[in-house]
Amino acid sequence: MARLLHWIVVMLLIVQFTIAWSMPDIHGGMRPVGLIGWHLSFGAAILAVMLLRLVWRLTHREPAAPDTLSVPLKRLSRGTHVLLYTLLLALPFLGWANASARGWPVRLFGAIPLPPLSTTGSRLGLWLGDVHGTVAIVLLAVIALHVAGAMYHLLIVRDRTVQRML
Ligand code: HEM
Ligand code: HEM
Known part of the structure; x- marks a missing residue:
């Protein structure tokens, strides 16, 4: 379930950012039609999946971080995951x-x-x-750090962390 929800959110976010950057600039008096309407719908769906994911995470133990990581890197990994949940909610x-x-x-x-x-x-x-637009950029930066971490596991440490998420 954690894996399924992880990849559903990844796919929803790809769609959501594509919509956000394609939709027209929003001015006062506009109506939420077309891409703007889709942005609201996909955003609400992401919130619903993230709430389900949070409940799942709080009721199911996370697999232990691999012993191949030093204590500071384990903390960084954990901190990144907590930050991803926080930003996505x-x-x-x-x-x-x-x-x-x-x-x-x-x-x-x-x-x-x-x-x-x-x-x-x-x-x-x-x-x-405005805060929403800025937080979306911060989320992208944290995702970049997260994917760099995944690549570090896959290509440098060469443990099974990425494989266990597939
Ligand atoms: C994780 C989910 C979401 C992501 C990644 C996201 C991303 C973004 C991004 C990047 C922008 C800026 C677009 C630009 O540069 O012009 C934006 C704008 C906006 N988003 Fe979202 N969004 C999400 C969820 C939502 C939800 C749930 C709603 C409402 C129900 C929403 C409503 C809006 C509105 C109204 C704007 C325009 C803000 C303004 O210009 O004042 N978004 N979003
Ligand atoms: C939109 C992009 C992404 C977001 C928001 C995201 C979010 C997360 C979150 C919140 C976790 C914590 C696990 C949990 O508690 O459920 C996680 C775990 C993980 N993610 Fe991502 N992720 C993204 C993309 C990716 C990509 C592209 C990869 C691989 C190339 C990846 C690989 C992993 C791995 C391997 C774990 C598990 C770590 C472990 O087993 O301890 N993620 N991700």
Whole structure:
């Protein structure tokens, strides 16, 4: 289950970033149609999968870090995973709060309406849109570190860490 959810989120994120960078610049008075609508839908789906993933992680023990890693690298690996969970949960909430401030309804899987996280026109909610864009870049940087870690296991340490995630 942890492996399945890991790769589902990777695929959803590839789609989500592609949409985010292809959708039109958002100005006041726009409606969440077309790619913007897809961005809200995929974002809500990522939040749902991440919540399920968090529940799974908290109720199932993580496999021990391989002994091939030094203590500082084990800490870095663990810290990166905690940061990935934190960013992937925070990012959709920030986007959702921004959507609510713009008066845009957010639905899960196109069907289940989610409550607004801020009032329409809220200055805080509108500002959280900027935070959302910045946090998305931070997420990309942390993902780069994570993939570098995976490559370090695969090509340098040559243990079975990557294989156990496949
Ligand atoms: C992990 C999930 C998400 C990722 C990776 C993501 C990524 C991004 C990125 C990179 C941008 C900036 C696009 C640009 O440069 O113009 C953006 C903008 C935006 N996203 Fe998301 N997003 C996610 C989830 C969501 C969710 C769940 C919602 C709402 C329900 C949302 C609503 C928005 C809105 C409204 C903007 C425009 C913000 C503004 O310009 O003020 N996002 N998103
Ligand atoms: C969008 C990109 C990615 C995200 C957000 C992400 C996120 C995560 C998270 C949060 C974990 C912690 C495991 C857990 O607690 O469930 C993890 C584990 C792992 N990821 Fe990724 N990952 C991404 C891409 C990749 C890629 C491209 C690879 C391989 C090339 C990879 C290889 C691994 C491995 C091997 C582990 C397991 C480490 C272990 O068994 O201790 N990840 N990933």
